[in-house]
Amino acid sequence: MQNRLFLNYLLISLLKERSRHIGVVLLSLLLIFLLSSVLFISTSIQTTIQNAIKSEPDFVIQRVKGGLMVPLPLSWIDDIEDIRGISTIQPRVWGRYTTASSEPETMLIVGIDPLDPQSNRAFSKIMNQTDIKSFLDGNNMIVGSDIAKWMDMHYAKKSYRFLSLGGEFISVNRFATLPKSSNLISGDMVIVPLELAQKILNYDTQNVTDIILNVPNHAEWSNLKSKLEELHYDIRVVSKQDSIKAYKQMFDYKGGFFLALFMIVLLAFAMILYQRYTQVLSTEKKQIGILRALGWSVQDVLRLKMYETVIVIIFSYILAVTLAYIYVFIAHAPLLQQIFLGTDGYSGNTEWIPVINLPTLMSILLLYAVPYFSAVIIPVWRIAVTDPKEAML
Amino acid sequence: MNTILLNRGVIVYLSSEIVLWGIFAIAFVVMISILYGWDFDKYTQKQYILQKRAWLTVTILSFVSIFKFLLLPYFVYTIDTLKDIVPGAMCAAGVISANSYGLKLLLLKILILFGFTLWIILNRYDLNAKNYPLFKIKSWFFILLFVALTVELWLDIKYFLHIDINIPVSCCSALFGQLEGANPLPFGLNTNTMLLLFYILYMLSMLLLFSSEAWLILIVIPLFGVISYYSVVYFFGTYIYELPTHKCPFCMLQKDYYYIGYLIWSSLFGAVYLSLSGAILQLLTKSNSKNLYQWSMKLFTLFVAVCSLYIITYYIRSGVLL
Amino acid sequence: MNIIELEKINKEYYTKDGSFTALKDITFCIQEGECVILRGISGSGKTTLLSILAGLDRPTSGKITVDGEDIAKLPDIHLSHFRGHHIGMVFQHYNLLEHLSVTENIITPLIPMKITPQEAYKRAKEKMEIANISHKADMDTNRLSGGEKQRVAIARALIADPKIILCDEPTANLDRANAKRFTDIIKKLIDIGKTVVIATHDPLFWESDLDIRIIDIEDAKIVADSKVEV
Numbered sequence: 001m002q003n004r005l006f007l008n009y010l011l012i013s014l015l016k017e018r019s020r021h022i023g024v025v026l027l028s029l030l031l032i033f034l035l036s037s038v039l040f041i042s043t044s045i046q047t048t049i050q051n052a053i054k055s056e057p058d059f060v061i062q063r064v065k066g067g068l069m070v071p072l073p074l075s076w077i078d079d080i081e082d083i084r085g086i087s088t089i090q091p092r093v094w095g096r097y098t099t100a101s102s103e104p105e106t107m108l109i110v111g112i113d114p115l116d117p118q119s120n121r122a123f124s125k126i127m128n129q130t131d132i133k134s135f136l137d138g139n140n141m142i143v144g145s146d147i148a149k150w151m152d153m154h155y156a157k158k159s160y161r162f163l164s165l166g167g168e169f170i171s172v173n174r175f176a177t178l179p180k181s182s183n184l185i186s187g188d189m190v191i192v193p194l195e196l197a198q199k200i201l202n203y204d205t206q207n208v209t210d211i212i213l214n215v216p217n218h219a220e221w222s223n224l225k226s227k228l229e230e231l232h233y234d235i236r237v238v239s240k241q242d243s244i245k246a247y248k249q250m251f252d253y254k255g256g257f258f259l260a261l262f263m264i265v266l267l268a269f270a271m272i273l274y275q276r277y278t279q280v281l282s283t284e285k286k287q288i289g290i291l292r293a294l295g296w297s298v299q300d301v302l303r304l305k306m307y308e309t310v311i312v313i314i315f316s317y318i319l320a321v322t323l324a325y326i327y328v329f330i331a332h333a334p335l336l337q338q339i340f341l342g343t344d345g346y347s348g349n350t351e352w353i354p355v356i357n358l359p360t361l362m363s364i365l366l367l368y369a370v371p372y373f374s375a376v377i378i379p380v381w382r383i384a385v386t387d388p389k390e391a392m393l
Numbered sequence: 394m395n396t397i398l399l400n401r402g403v404i405v406y407l408s409s410e411i412v413l414w415g416i417f418a419i420a421f422v423v424m425i426s427i428l429y430g431w432d433f434d435k436y437t438q439k440q441y442i443l444q445k446r447a448w449l450t451v452t453i454l455s456f457v458s459i460f461k462f463l464l465l466p467y468f469v470y471t472i473d474t475l476k477d478i479v480p481g482a483m484c485a486a487g488v489i490s491a492n493s494y495g496l497k498l499l500l501l502k503i504l505i506l507f508g509f510t511l512w513i514i515l516n517r518y519d520l521n522a523k524n525y526p527l528f529k530i531k532s533w534f535f536i537l538l539f540v541a542l543t544v545e546l547w548l549d550i551k552y553f554l555h556i557d558i559n560i561p562v563s564c565c566s567a568l569f570g571q572l573e574g575a576n577p578l579p580f581g582l583n584t585n586t587m588l589l590l591f592y593i594l595y596m597l598s599m600l601l602l603f604s605s606e607a608w609l610i611l612i613v614i615p616l617f618g619v620i621s622y623y624s625v626v627y628f629f630g631t632y633i634y635e636l637p638t639h640k641c642p643f644c645m646l647q648k649d650y651y652y653i654g655y656l657i658w659s660s661l662f663g664a665v666y667l668s669l670s671g672a673i674l675q676l677l678t679k680s681n682s683k684n685l686y687q688w689s690m691k692l693f694t695l696f697v698a699v700c701s702l703y704i705i706t707y708y709i710r711s712g713v714l715l
Numbered sequence: 716m717n718i719i720e721l722e723k724i725n726k727e728y729y730t731k732d733g734s735f736t737a738l739k740d741i742t743f744c745i746q747e748g749e750c751v752i753l754r755g756i757s758g759s760g761k762t763t764l765l766s767i768l769a770g771l772d773r774p775t776s777g778k779i780t781v782d783g784e785d786i787a788k789l790p791d792i793h794l795s796h797f798r799g800h801h802i803g804m805v806f807q808h809y810n811l812l813e814h815l816s817v818t819e820n821i822i823t824p825l826i827p828m829k830i831t832p833q834e835a836y837k838r839a840k841e842k843m844e845i846a847n848i849s850h851k852a853d854m855d856t857n858r859l860s861g862g863e864k865q866r867v868a869i870a871r872a873l874i875a876d877p878k879i880i881l882c883d884e885p886t887a888n889l890d891r892a893n894a895k896r897f898t899d900i901i902k903k904l905i906d907i908g909k910t911v912v913i914a915t916h917d918p919l920f921w922e923s924d925l926d927i928r929i930i931d932i933e934d935a936k937i938v939a940d941s942k943v944e945v
Contacts, residue, residue: 005826005835009819016814039401241480245558248477249396256399263408290810293771294824295799295875297792298448299520306452359470363405366460366467370409373456374416381452385445388798389771391810392762392883436776436788438729444791523793 010307020280024273025316028368031269032320033327035262036364037336040328042255043360044352046248053244055125057090057212058221061228062236069236071207079231080213085220091208093197097190100163105150107143108189111197126191130176139196140175146187148177165202172196259367266367270375277379281305288383289390301384309376313369321364329354397478397556402471407549409464413457414546420453421539428532433525450535451516458509465502466655469646481561485643486569491562494552501545503662508538510666514674514685527677565641569626578623591617591624595697602668602686602693610672618665625657625700632703637715657699664692718878718910719745719768724777726763737763738774739935745912747878750905750925753914755932761914762883764932768912769881770798782878799824803872803909807884809864811856811871817843818852821871828875838874846870846900862893869900880904882913891919898923 014021061080063072080089093111098104114132126142134140141160143151151160151174159173172192198205215224221239228237288301296304327333329352397403427443427450469485472495476482479491489495512534519527569577578587594617601609626642633645633653645654668689671682708714726738737760745751753761766772767779770786779787782801786794798804811820821842822835843849848866851859859867865885872880882901886894894917902925904911913920921929921943931939 003826003829004832005822005830008832009823009826012819013814245478245480252396252399252401252478255401256404259401259404287812290812291823292795293769293798293804293806293810294871295795295797295802296827297795298445299792300795300827302448302452359402359467359474362463362467363401366405366409366463370412370460373460374412377416377452377456378419378449381449384452385448387772388795389766391804391806392766392771433788436774441773448791520790520792523789525790 021312028316029320032368033324036321036324037328039360044355046251047355048353049247056240058214058240060238061211063234064236074206083227087214087216089213091211093194093209095201107147109197109200110191111194113194139172141172142176142191144178144187144189162200164200266371270371273375277376281379281383285386288386292388293391298384305380397553403553406471410549417457417542420450424450424535478558483564486565486641487562492555494548498548498552505541507666511670514670569640591620602690607672607675610668614668621661629700631715632707660692660696664689716747717744718747720780722778724774727775736935747910748908750911750927752920752927752929754929759932760935761932765881765883765914769802769804770794800875801877803877803880805868805872805882805885807887809868813857817854817867821874824875842870842873861888879910884915886917894919
């Protein structure tokens, strides 16, 4: 260090006069803590969803009637198979099932054909870890973590009896539980073989919910989409890109709204800082006058006060970001997560995947440091140009 | 409402730009009042007050410049993330060309950062002299900087307001590739002559910086900067991407390439800024700028070394050149 | 050799009720190693004159050369540098920084000079010896008596080895014993070649055994300039 005496003086005066800074530090802590918690949660949700979408199929084919989704016949698969460039085609059966109890629980029933190569990459990972032969041997299901918990509580530790939408009881064994890592998407999911799903959801054996397909050559996506749309009048083609964009926009919208509100808080913060600095620094006028008389230039005093500000900023920033990290990723953000995910359902157990990236940290720093400096720069200048003759008064 | 404006990065970036402009505007008003009443030969109370006020402008400019330097990479990163929203874009190159304001904005930013560097260097000289020899020059230059910052803010807002997320943009291979077979290099160079020129200019620059030839530095360094830009985009970049057809100044800023672009571009711009500022200072004051020249020599060498290392390591690993 | 030269120094203060002349056409020189007393009642302008000598205030017109440097119009960085290196100042109310210890107080003028801590503490030790305050080196400033505070202030004034020491009413807040001790230290300073200027109206100084020159100031003007030799 070029000037250790200067740093020494800076630290001694900061420590001995810390009571002057405590108010500002506490306020800063609260502000950055709130900001970072919200940004950490939303970054985490965004990453979780993006990872989930990445493992989604490239295209989903649906049939619509009156604007609503209706089951589509398996024969559509034959039409699609004629188009070049498609690597996997697969029918899917899925739907919502609500239990008939005093506290109804909704689960997402997903039927898959475990013998087919899975076009959904997440499913293929699950299937690779599953003993398919014993899974198909009888009525078996793989349940998401939230549903597993619910079933444990409702005395269905080994099997659960579904009342199918056709009116018959079907008993299904619990085969395995999905890992928690992709909680947001799979928490309420129940994976069963295709035929079983058709039974529970009361589908014809020739009907499925939708068809998914993958197209390895991304450059062909738009081309292929128009070809698919020409097949039937009542076809609807949803591409992965559309959903990524939609999710991204939705999150931009939510996050942007929060940030816009936060600006008002920041403005108030800056005004408080301006007043507080003006007030605190005016009590230092004599002291600065003495320093000036002893040979400190305006530049030296500016440097002293700016470094002081930088230390206060960095200290509060690091402390608040660390606290926010502990709060969100270790304590699972009590209170705040209800705002994000709502209070109903099992989302109360959501674990955020820790995502910390430089741009998020940088955004927090910019949002905090730019108004902070802007608010204090004029009071700091005003004190720095104190006349040295102040020492004579 | 334009959904781009709700992107987190865009909000943080734009609000920071607005706040910085606002605080700089205060300094601008103060600067006008100083220029109006400044007379160093007078003993009046007013002159001493003006000298104190000049400190406010210095403080504000230093603060704004630090954050401007931080905001340029943040800006580039932000538009890089917009590639998910803007159809067709694969990296920042596509997003920056989403409308006609983007490229102008980026160029202006680079110029403004040079302006800040130059101002800070002139100011340091001015304060260390005993009679404010550069006061008029640096004050007018300050006003020029404010005008540039105002135009920049206007371009910022125009640019982000006019990104249409429904109109596809080109990706970098279409913007920088030789799809039509035309030669994109300046002065009718081909890759080999350009490389030759690159290394010759590097050595020439070192020589000029070493011998403090201010006028020649002002001529040669900008030329070297331009050739460096083309060399990185059309030659060294292909080794960074390890793909002879991938030509883009922005993709190398992404994580896939270990953010190496930030090092390459900042060392190049830093070296150009410092050497040109040094030369201008030398011409204005007849003082020596050895220190600045030494720093820019170090940065230029770092830049050339990083670029060359990509070629060498590629050659060692695969035994061929692209 | 003249270490301080003043030529037609004027100082006017502007208030709402018009201007007020604090110094009028002050012209004199001080030689190196001299001990000069600026004598006058309060309000006569002697403190203003001292401020101008110290580079704490600027004259409204005139020329002031200290140690070969014209300080009347020097920009702040250079004027501060000048204050730090050439002037040692002892204030009437000592002006110590209450939140620092004795040693920390003494080295504050060195902080802008970018010297190493080792060097600074070494110098502080030397100067505390001259000012007879070594035994309180690590004490908090606010626990010192008035006399001790002043000796700290003297050590601080000496820390950068300035050629000129300026004192503003140095004995006004001291009892007689401490005031006497102060004149002893001043004697020591003159012996090691410092130029000392004291603004005071305490008769102690012209009754002491110091070789002094007395400049009388009245109504912003010099009315007498005489040498007192023992």
